Amino acid sequence: MKFLSEYRDGALVLEYMDQLRKTVTRPWTIMEICGGQTHSLVKNGILDMLPKEITMVHGPGCPVCVTPLGIIDEAILLAMRPDVILCSFGDMLRVPGSRRSLLEAKAEGADVRIVYSPLEAVKLARENPDKEVVFFAVGFETTAPANALSLVQADREGLANYSILASHVLVPPAMEAILSDPESRIDAFLAAGHVCTIMGMNEYDPIVEKYKVPVVVTGFEPVDLLQGILMAVRQLEAGEYKLENQYARVVTRAGNSIAQAVMKDVFDVSDRAWRGIGTIPQSGLEVNQRYAAYNARTKFNLAETEVKENPDCISGAIMKGMKKPFDCPMFGTVCKPEHPLGAPMVSSEGACAAYYHYANTLQET
Amino acid sequence: MTSPLTLDCPMPKLDFDVITMGHGSGGLLTQRLLQSGVFDLLKNEHLDQQHDGALLDLSGKVAFSTDSYVISPIFFPGGNIGELAVNGSVNDLSMCGAIPRYLSLAFILEEGLHMEEFWEVLVSIRNASLRAGITIVTGDTKVVEKGKGDKMFINTSGVGMLHPRAAISWQAVKPGDKILVSGNIATHGIAIMSRRKGLEFETTIESDTAPLNHLVKTLLDVVGEDVHFLRDPTRGGVATVMNELASIAKLGIELKQTEFPIDEQVMGACEMLGLDPLYVANEGILLAVVADHAADGILAAMRNDPLGRSARIIGEVGSSHPGQVVLQSAIGGRRVVNYLTGDQLPRIC
Numbered sequence A: 001m002k003f004l005s006e007y008r009d010g011a012l013v014l015e016y017m018d019q020l021r022k023t024v025t026r027p028w029t030i031m032e033i034c035g036g037q038t039h040s041l042v043k044n045g046i047l048d049m050l051p052k053e054i055t056m057v058h059g060p061g062c063p064v065c066v067t068p069l070g071i072i073d074e075a076i077l078l079a080m081r082p083d084v085i086l087c088s089f090g091d092m093l094r095v096p097g098s099r100r101s102l103l104e105a106k107a108e109g110a111d112v113r114i115v116y117s118p119l120e121a122v123k124l125a126r127e128n129p130d131k132e133v134v135f136f137a138v139g140f141e142t143t144a145p146a147n148a149l150s151l152v153q154a155d156r157e158g159l160a161n162y163s164i165l166a167s168h169v170l171v172p173p174a175m176e177a178i179l180s181d182p183e184s185r186i187d188a189f190l191a192a193g194h195v196c197t198i199m200g201m202n203e204y205d206p207i208v209e210k211y212k213v214p215v216v217v218t219g220f221e222p223v224d225l226l227q228g229i230l231m232a233v234r235q236l237e238a239g240e241y242k243l244e245n246q247y248a249r250v251v252t253r254a255g256n257s258i259a260q261a262v263m264k265d266v267f268d269v270s271d272r273a274w275r276g277i278g279t280i281p282q283s284g285l286e287v288n289q290r291y292a293a294y295n296a297r298t299k300f301n302l303a304e305t306e307v308k309e310n311p312d313c314i315s316g317a318i319m320k321g322m323k324k325p326f327d328c329p330m331f332g333t334v335c336k337p338e339h340p341l342g343a344p345m346v347s348s349e350g351a352c353a354a355y356y357h358y359a360n361t362l363q364e365t
Numbered sequence B: 001m002t003s004p005l006t007l008d009c010p011m012p013k014l015d016f017d018v019i020t021m022g023h024g025s026g027g028l029l030t031q032r033l034l035q036s037g038v039f040d041l042l043k044n045e046h047l048d049q050q051h052d053g054a055l056l057d058l059s060g061k062v063a064f065s066t067d068s069y070v071i072s073p074i075f076f077p078g079g080n081i082g083e084l085a086v087n088g089s090v091n092d093l094s095m096c097g098a099i100p101r102y103l104s105l106a107f108i109l110e111e112g113l114h115m116e117e118f119w120e121v122l123v124s125i126r127n128a129s130l131r132a133g134i135t136i137v138t139g140d141t142k143v144v145e146k147g148k149g150d151k152m153f154i155n156t157s158g159v160g161m162l163h164p165r166a167a168i169s170w171q172a173v174k175p176g177d178k179i180l181v182s183g184n185i186a187t188h189g190i191a192i193m194s195r196r197k198g199l200e201f202e203t204t205i206e207s208d209t210a211p212l213n214h215l216v217k218t219l220l221d222v223v224g225e226d227v228h229f230l231r232d233p234t235r236g237g238v239a240t241v242m243n244e245l246a247s248i249a250k251l252g253i254e255l256k257q258t259e260f261p262i263d264e265q266v267m268g269a270c271e272m273l274g275l276d277p278l279y280v281a282n283e284g285i286l287l288a289v290v291a292d293h294a295a296d297g298i299l300a301a302m303r304n305d306p307l308g309r310s311a312r313i314i315g316e317v318g319s320s321h322p323g324q325v326v327l328q329s330a331i332g333g334r335r336v337v338n339y340l341t342g343d344q345l346p347r348i349c
Helices: A010-023 A033-042 A069-079 A103-106 A118-127 A143-156 A171-179 A193-199 A202-211 A222-237 A257-266 A289-296 A315-319 A351-359 B028-042 B081-095 B116-132 B187-193 B213-226 B237-249 B262-275 B292-304
Strands: A028-034 A056-062 A086-087 A111-114 A132-139 A162-169 A188-192 A215-218 A243-245 A267-272 A277-289 B061-070 B098-110 B135-144 B150-162 B178-181 B226-231 B252-256 B285-291 B312-318 B324-328 B333-336
Touching: A010 A222, A010 B150, A028 A033, A028 A171, A028 A193, A028 A222, A033 A056, A033 A222, A056 A171, A056 A215, A056 A257, A069 A086, A069 A103, A069 A132, A069 B187, A086 A118, A086 A193, A103 A111, A118 A132, A118 A143, A118 A162, A132 A143, A143 A162, A143 A257, A143 A289, A162 A267, A162 A289, A162 B292, A171 A188, A171 A202, A188 A193, A188 A222, A188 A315, A193 A215, A193 A257, A202 A215, A202 A243, A202 B150, A215 A222, A257 A267, A277 A289, A315 A351, A351 B333, B028 B116, B028 B135, B061 B081, B081 B098, B081 B116, B081 B150, B081 B213, B081 B226, B098 B116, B116 B135, B116 B150, B178 B292, B187 B262, B213 B226, B213 B285, B213 B292, B226 B237, B237 B252, B237 B285, B237 B312, B237 B324, B237 B333, B285 B292, B292 B312
Parallel strands: A028 A056, A028 A188, A086 A111, A086 A132, A132 A162, A188 A215, A215 A243, B098 B135, B252 B324
Antiparallel strands: A162 A277, A267 A277, B061 B150, B098 B150, B178 B285, B178 B312, B226 B285, B252 B312, B324 B333
């Protein structure tokens, strides 16, 4: 497929692999931020092909994984109301809340619909004026602009029966939280290409400077990832720390200013709890005062309750890059995708689920 | 392939436009529905008896299979639920190494179903039966209240006679066997998804629903005993069938990503929706595990059949990593291909 197969070219991957082998002299730990990158590394079998000096650790960039249990419970509570149609992206449905998942709520009669775009949820609100349509707005900076736009659209049409339950998180504060942890052992980051498509690169300059850490904005295909890793390793080997852009075919320095404007118009930056990590200051987006009528939390008077996570789960350490899924005794035994104990096992893009699905203990004999 | 409403089977003039509860009552309305159309359309010596069941003359080893069809939407690019219901049971019998002969046909209709839709499905069932060369010998029609069905559910059961050279069983699968797929993967699933409410996208992808019995017969006629295992990878796709085989036979399976035949549009849709084509449903293709020495001949035979033109050898059976399916990725990496937990759900980003 044009513009895709070029970035999955086996020969090119091997060439980068070769250059990487020639460049690397010491052990380095590199974190890829985005779950999509983790998924691609594992799915393509790249982790096992890398030189042994390079350790990839997997960041917190799976929006489904980091959505706190309390918010999932809120969504389920809303979905169970007979007057509510709850809309969500597909992979959020299977995630268990403290008692059940949205999929189970659906089986019990809740009206839960999978949508591909929040604008479909707006359409549902238009078509069902006697129902309250709530969109479960989960995601990083990537999904935030379209979710914001759905409120602008609903407001323009005067759709009083539309609202969103926002669980938006931001990448740079999470990177800072990881870097400022005294146990952090991350030498370089691959920043999430799609987040930077929206936000540009400027937010990462202060992080590079403050923590003296190389950051390479990277795409998602095998060639992208290999090139990103090579760029990071070259900096590390040369003792440099810079912000570089591997994903230049998509990402510009300033990002998408229209998308940024609509986010700014609708959301305020707020403190946010991350499942498995805890509350990170100024790391989330909440619907602002101007659009408060479309905020499901205000509209339905919801109070997020704090739900205790399973103490056996080491997801915090995994998402901060201190541990790997195989380090966890629960991995693949008690904790499986059909029965996840914690964040990284719940969505296919979580590090544990990616390992479980694709790297699951190959039993060679 | 969509079956057009041909001139030889125009919809009869009925004094009702939609299915009502009365059509499933067994009373006068049921009779009128059957007499005015269904029996004429599917006419054969068995149905003409209008008996409670069919009396069949069978001798030798018989394969027997049943399946229910609940697909939504009932009309989709490349076919409809009726065609699927015939091909589905025909294919299940074929995968046992049998030559399908007779089918039963049972409808559960939802009150309010438009008669034109019912008729169109019936015509497709007739055409699919002709294409597969099977006879529908007994049937049933029930109606449920509006909201208690999804327009139409169909169950078909079928019987077929075992091919004299068929020896298909997982026990026959051995290390060294080659794995063949008869055509492009993931086509049917993506065709359906492109029409699901809330997910419509523009493509020209059509379902590949087709009866595989002729293809299977050709293979068995020629190389019978060398075909060790046959399966049509419907729900759960190729990955699920391969996992089932690996776990039951306690053998390892190695697949090569670069060898999978897939339509470019289907691949594009999978990329866009975040779906792995290995898990997407198929209809008109089969997976065959065959003896190594016969693989090239079988591949050539498949490619001679109109339904097997894109056939490929996609992998092989081995004795390492028993119970596991391993895929060699396009870039040379290796990974385990597992069972899915549930349906594949589209990802957030």
